Amino acid sequence: MGFKIAVAGATGNVGREMLDILEERGFPADEIVPLASRRSIGTEVSYGDKTLKVRALEDYDFSDTDLCLMSAGGEVSKKMSPAIGKAGCIVIDNSSAWRYDSDVPLIVPEVNPDAIEGFRKKxxxxxxxxxxxxxxxxxxxxxxxxxxxxxxxxxxxxxxGAGKDGMDELFNQSRAVFVSDPIETKKFTKRIAFNVIPHIDVFMEDGYTKEEWKILAETKKMLDPKIRVTATAVRVPVFVGHAEAVNIEFEKPITADEARDILREAPGCLVVDKHEDGGYVTPHECAGDDATYISRIREDATVENGLALWVVSDNLRKGAALNTIQIAELLVAKGLIQPKKQAA
Structure with a gap:
C-alpha cells in the first residue's frame, strides 16, 4: 500500500519539478493530488506518463492524505500548514515560513537526518x-x-530562484537587447540581462539582505550554531543553477588533497576538480542533475587552516524539489510515516 501525496503549488517551477522527481525516484505513492489556487483549477500537469488536473488548495480535505509537499509560498504556508498538520498530514514546506521555528526541524538529509524526528510537534x-x-x-x-x-x-x-517571473524577465530583456527594444524591469531591481545584481530579497537594518541572513541562520541551525558566517548574495543572468565561492576557516589543519578525498566519499557530493581548462563545473552543466558539484578546491594561505572551493547545484532540484522528496524518503526509511489507508 502506497502513500497519498498532495503537491501544493503544483503549477509553479518547483511544484512541477516535485512531480517529476517523485516519478523519477519511484516514490511509493498510490495517489498524487496536484493543488494550487482556485484560479488554476483544471490546469493540467504531468506526473510520469499521466496527466493530472489541478484542484483548489483552499478547498482540499487533507484528512486522508499522508504528505503535503508545500511550494505555494510563505504566506500560504503560514496560513494553511498548521491546519494541514492538525489533520494528520505531514507538511514538508519549501518556503521560509517555518525554517526558524524551534518546533520545526530544518532538514537536509545528507546533513542532519536525525533532526527529522522533531516534526511531531507541528x-x-x-x-x-x-x-x-x-x-x-x-x-x-x-x-x-x-x-x-x-x-x-x-x-x-x-x-x-525568483520563480517563473524571474526567468521570463531574463528571457525578455535578453531578446530586447538583441533587437534594440526598450528594456523593461519588473521582477528585479535593475536590469538582469548581461548584468549582475548584488541584491536578493529585502534589505535589513545591518545592511545585509534577508537572503544573506537566511544563509547564516540556516547554516547555524543545521550544522553548528558556533560557526561564524558572512554572505554576499548576487543574482546573475543564468536560468537554472546556483554557484557559490566559499572560503572556509577551520579549527584543525586540513589540506586541499584531504578535503578532496573527504568530499569524494560524502553523500550528495560530486568532485570535479582538475587544474586545467574546463576542469570544473558551471551552472549550465549541473542543470537537471541531483548532485552538489564541488570544484576549485585549494588552500588559502591568508588564514591558518583555510580552504577555498566552488560549489554548484541545480537550485530547482537539490535547492528545492529534490530535497523535499529526499525528506519524504527519509520519513519512510525511518518508519516515521505509514499510509493512512493501510493503517485504517
Whole structure:
C-alpha cells in the first residue's frame, strides 16, 4: 500500500519539478493530488506518463492524505500548514515560513537526518533556502573532519530562484537587447540581462539582505550554531543553477588533497576538480542533475587552516524539489510515516 501525496503549488517551477522527481525516484505513492489556487483549477500537469488536473488548495480535505509537499509560498504556508498538520498530514514546506521555528526541524538529509524526528510537534518539516542547501551538503563532511570556525560565501544565484517571473524577465530583456527594444524591469531591481545584481530579497537594518541572513541562520541551525558566517548574495543572468565561492576557516589543519578525498566519499557530493581548462563545473552543466558539484578546491594561505572551493547545484532540484522528496524518503526509511489507508 502506497502513500497519498498532495503537491501544493503544483503549477509553479518547483511544484512541477516535485512531480517529476517523485516519478523519477519511484516514490511509493498510490495517489498524487496536484493543488494550487482556485484560479488554476483544471490546469493540467504531468506526473510520469499521466496527466493530472489541478484542484483548489483552499478547498482540499487533507484528512486522508499522508504528505503535503508545500511550494505555494510563505504566506500560504503560514496560513494553511498548521491546519494541514492538525489533520494528520505531514507538511514538508519549501518556503521560509517555518525554517526558524524551534518546533520545526530544518532538514537536509545528507546533513542532519536525525533532526527529522522533531516534526511531531507541528507535523511540519522545513526545507532550507536553495543557496543554503547546496552549501551545507559540501560543508558537513569538512566540518566533521576539521571543525569549521568561519565561512565567507559569495553566491551567484540564477533567476529561477525568483520563480517563473524571474526567468521570463531574463528571457525578455535578453531578446530586447538583441533587437534594440526598450528594456523593461519588473521582477528585479535593475536590469538582469548581461548584468549582475548584488541584491536578493529585502534589505535589513545591518545592511545585509534577508537572503544573506537566511544563509547564516540556516547554516547555524543545521550544522553548528558556533560557526561564524558572512554572505554576499548576487543574482546573475543564468536560468537554472546556483554557484557559490566559499572560503572556509577551520579549527584543525586540513589540506586541499584531504578535503578532496573527504568530499569524494560524502553523500550528495560530486568532485570535479582538475587544474586545467574546463576542469570544473558551471551552472549550465549541473542543470537537471541531483548532485552538489564541488570544484576549485585549494588552500588559502591568508588564514591558518583555510580552504577555498566552488560549489554548484541545480537550485530547482537539490535547492528545492529534490530535497523535499529526499525528506519524504527519509520519513519512510525511518518508519516515521505509514499510509493512512493501510493503517485504517
Amino acid at each position: 507535523n511540519i518539516i522545513a526545507n532550507p533556502n536553495c543557496s543554503t542547501a547546496q552549501l551545507v551538503v559540501a560543508l558537513k563532511p569538512l566540518h566533521d573532519a576539521a571543525t569549521i570556525k568561519r565561512i565567507v560565501v559569495s553566491t551567484y544565484q540564477s533567476v529561477s
